[in-house]
Amino acid sequence: MSPRAAWRLERLGFGHVYDYVVGKVDWMAAGLPTVRANTTERRAIDGVDDAPPSCAPDTPVRDLTKGRSIIVLNASGIVLGRVPASRPGGPGRTAEEVMQPGPTTVRANEPLDPLLARMADRKVAEMLVTTPEGRLLGVVHAGS
């Protein structure tokens, strides 16, 4: 629909017309500000811990905080993987060598309460929330 609107505005004489083709869904998925009629529905972005433990891929495992899983991010903040709290592979290796690649993620506009219910059903302790590009926004913890 927006491409036709853009062309229509151009016909009406507007000189600088841009089309945000992926639109509202993309904006909401990235957790950016909107005006909503239903303000009672919580979304994943409303329940995130926005400073979870994370590290660069080349971080030695021995330098990671013990007892917690660690999210591995590249220099752009994109999620590459997660090092489980059990630290498989030993302390002499890097985070990238021992991480589990491609952890499951959800977008910022995922309805929070159904997400928490699914996490409880499947005994998932935490869920990563990212933008559509995979940039980490935070982590939803079970029971939050």
Next chain:
Amino acid sequence: MPTGVDRFEVQRLVAAGAQLVEVLPQDEYDEEHLEGAIHLPLKQLGTETAAVLDRGRPVIVYCWDTL
């Protein structure tokens, strides 16, 4: 010719003074829209309704998604 832009370019253009326009019907705009967006439904888009826009500033239109 209209130019396709991504989210990052939308943020940059809006910060520089561009106007955001949602072209979906009223109920969908009411349900949720981008902060600061003007509502101009495609079905009513004409010379008179477009008069609310400033012709001297860029315009960014959007709907739900690519479909």
